[in-house]
């Protein structure tokens with residue numbers, strides 16, 4: 042038997058549920074399908090659990106530094122991984138449960154649990170059930186990439202999902218991949234007390250950032266005792282007795298790093314190979330991402346792809362923004378476009394890296410006349426008071442239009458302060474507006490107008 046709806050949503054990640062509820066509230070009959078845990082990556086194995094661990098790791102770090110602040114901590118700092126995990130599980134559990142009950146209690150919204158696969162452009166199968174609708178929205182997200190490295194089949198490894206289930210502390214965590222996931226986990230586990238080694242094949246960590254940013258992030262991690270191998274070529278995974286690790290042609294350090302646990306943090310792969318897309322005729326690119334236009338429409342009329350699976354974002358906020366674009370255009374006669382969004386993200390090492398718009402390198406290559414202002418965190422009063430003076434701020438503006446081009450805030454509060462610049466960019470306001478604004482003392486943000494007073498041509 043075929044169940045017919047007005048709209049079908051595949052995946053309960055960061056865009057699917059909001060879209061399903063929005064459409065159901067507009068009177069449409071909607072079905073949403075989830076094969077795993079409600080909330081997808083962000084809630085279960087991504088942002089939320091990792092940020093609970095970042096918080097636990099920060100407490101451990103501050104407890105170790107307590108004497109610096111005149112605070113006495115009785116015994117050496119230790120971490121109870123069972124409690125750390127229980128806190129993480131409680132927070133993610135609430136978020137997951139809240140999302141599920143929101144969907145189940147929404148009138149006009151039917152929840153199916155199971156793997157969805159296309160049978161035709163307007164039909165999907167979930168187990169025994171055949172569901173049909175004139176509009177189908179794909180929000181299937183992605184998973185950790187497992188590259189075909191030598192030794193990968195024989196060597197036990199962890200991913201972001203399985204590492205989060207550990208209840209004991211790794212003695213030595215070897216991480217292959219010096220991107221966002223690898224760096225966040227690296228600092229977390231170092232602060233918990235593990236030995237940590239990070240192996241990166243590029244010439245520097247987070248190579249898409251400016252070189253000074255990569256270097257400062259590396260220095261921050263190394264000051265905490267994390268071993269970092271960059272320029273690691275021909276990585277091969279290894280098991281030696283009880284130990285797991287990697288062998289590589291490495292320009293620096295010994296060619297082998299062995300530890301008790303191995304994390305593969307080598308990027309993400311979209312969950313698009315088992316969706317039956319060929320039966321619907323939906324096109325994917327060479328990396329498996331569903332090809333979409335600026336309104337998130339696939340090549341097949343009536344089918345949209347949102348979130349990580351369309352390769353246009355890779356973050357929770359980009360997935361949610363995809364929902365906003367599709368909802369505005371379909372339900373509010375909007376004309377919103379992915380092309381209008383400004384690149385913005387954070388790296389949650391401590392101190393955090395807040396980023397929006399262009400890097401210095403991108404600004405230099407843009408052919409514009411660019412002005413740049415910089416300030417080390419050692420010259421930010423609030424950072425000094427908090428004893429957190431690592432990092433710097435860097436702001437870029439267009440010398441002719443006076444609009445902001447981008448900013449990097451690597452330092453305490455950087456994950457929040459970055460929004461001062463991001464909102465100015467959305468407003469397309471000249472930097473002189475911020476320059477003349479009175480900011481609150483003492484904050485990191487209060488120095489942004491001062492940085493703008495000191496702009497220099499690039």
Ligand SMILES: Cc1cc2nc3c(=O)[nH]c(=O)nc-3n(C[C@H](O)[C@H](O)[C@H](O)COP(=O)(O)OP(=O)(O)OC[C@H]3O[C@@H](n4cnc5c(N)ncnc54)[C@H](O)[C@@H]3O)c2cc1C
Pocket residue numbers: 051052053054055056057074075076077078079080081082083084086087088089091155156157158180181182183201222312315316347348349350355356357358359360389
């Ligand atoms: C360790 C880590 C930390 C991260 N931290 C951050 C962060 O701090 N900030 C940030 O913005 N982003 C972060 N991200 C990225 C963020 O988690 C993702 O960008 C976001 O979750 C993507 O949401 P989505 O809606 O595209 O898909 P997902 O959240 O991945 O959800 C997709 C859902 O679809 C389901 N599904 C898949 N295939 C099918 C099918 N055939 N049938 C039915 N259901 C299906 C899946 O089970 C899943 O529940 C992090 C990611 C990782 C791995």
